[in-house]
Amino acid sequence: MRPRTLxxxxxxxxxxxIIFEISDTKDYTSLPSFWGLMVILSLMILILSSIGDLVENARFGAMNDLEKKQYLEDKATPYFKKLWNSAFKKQSASEEKSLLIDHGFDGITELDNALPKWxxxxxxxxxxxxxxxxxxxAFSDYxxxxxxxxxxxxxxxxxIKDYEKTAPAVSIETASYSADNIAEGEQIFNTNCVSCHSQGAKGGIGPNLTDNTWINIKQKSLFKNVFWMLENGSPNNPAMKAFIKEGIITGRDAEKVAAYIYHINREKNPVTVAQGGAAPQGTEADWQE
Ligand code: HEC
Incomplete structure (x- = not known):
């Protein structure tokens, strides 16, 4: 009889x-389904093992004395020693004869070996x-x-939320222009600014931000000037609020809106009065960048 796996x-x-399969699931040991699966598996293994015992007993009962003696000797050999022996064991010529399938072709014959248990x-x-x-x-989220x-x-x-909480706040000193911020800046503009500055910042209640005339010139660079306006608001007109100081937008948002305004002001043509833009207000600006 072949040795049974321990x-x-x-x-x-x-x-x-199983653990290898699910090890990238976060904290699977707290999942009830994991422990349920373990219990079911243990039961299945126990049932399999009992069936194995029954079969073994039945076979033992049907053996003659010589076979019984041989079987008990086999059983006394430790499992790993049996495995080791079986790895090097060769079938004897008579054993091979009983395994030979009775067909052949060109002298090629086949042995009916049992498939390895593993x-x-x-x-x-x-x-x-x-x-x-x-x-x-099909039926679960797994x-x-x-x-x-x-x-x-x-x-x-x-x-991202965590990062926003711990990341250093963006200030007028640390803010910098990045083309990557333009698209997001446009979104923020459309939410917070479009009501006064109109679509594309062509001007309405608030001035036209696409031309080169400015009422407030507080910084040397256009990008920082917009940031300054968002931080401090307009000294002349309370309608233009200090968006950052009042907590309406964060410095990080202001950095993005400023990038958008820089982009439409410096990298695009101004929206003229003829095109529906507001008339220039203030003085011609000479931005350093
Ligand atoms: C309630 C209306 C209103 C909203 C909303 C508003 N603004 Fe203004 N904004 C104004 C007015 C009015 C001025 C002109 C201020 C002045 O005369 O000094 C202005 C001026 C500005 C200026 C300076 C322009 C210049 O010529 O000096 C910038 C830059 C600006 N706004 C950007 C923004 C941005 C960006 C937002 C959105 C986050 C925004 N504004 C939202 C009304 C508004």
Whole structure:
């Protein structure tokens, strides 16, 4: 009779495969489904082992005395020694004869060897795994790409929030122009500024921000001048609020809006009166950058 795999080895192998599979799931030990799976698996392994015991007893009962003696001797050999021996064991000529399948071609014949247990184990495992995976995929969030995406997106949003909390605030000294901020700056402009400065900042209640005439020239560079306005508001007209100081937008947002205004003012043509822009107000500015 072939040696049976030790129960402890079987359990260790199954559990390590499962843990390896789910080890990138965050804190799986707190999931009830994980422990449920462990219990079901343990029960299945115990049932398998008991069936193995029954089969072994039945076979033992059917043996003659010589076979029984041989069997008990086999059983006394430690499991790993048996494995070691079997790795180097060669079938005797008579054993081979009984395994020979009675067909051949061009002198090529076949032996009806039993499949190795580890191979069969893997085979059954993949079948079981496939069923579990398909059911989980169809009816639960486990391994579902949509659920994984939503989860990742949530984590990322939380990480960004965290970053915003701890990142140093952007001030007029540290703010700098970046073309990457233009698109986001436009969004912030459309939310906070468009009511007075109109679409594309062509001017309305507030002045035209696309031309080169400025009422407030507080800084040498255009980018910093816009930031200054957002930090301090207009000294002449309370309608233009100190957006940063009043906590309406953050310095980080101001850096983005300023990039947008810089872009439409310096890198695009002004929106003229003929095109629906507000008439120039203030004096011609001579920005250093
Ligand atoms: C409630 C209306 C209102 C809103 C909203 C508003 N502004 Fe203004 N803004 C004005 C007015 C009015 C002025 C002119 C101030 C003055 O005369 O000094 C102005 C001036 C400015 C100036 C200076 C222009 C110059 O010629 O000196 C900038 C830059 C500016 N606003 C940017 C913004 C940005 C960016 C936002 C959005 C975050 C914004 N404003 C929102 C009304 C507004």
């Amino acid at each position: 129960l402890s080895i079987f359990i260790a192998a199954v559990i390590s495969i 191979w069969l184990g893997l085979f059954y495992f993949t079948i079981t795994y496939c069923v579990i995976y398909l059911v989980a995929f 391994a579902h790409p949509d659920a994984e995406y939503i989860n990742e997106a949530k984590l990322q949003a939380a990480a």
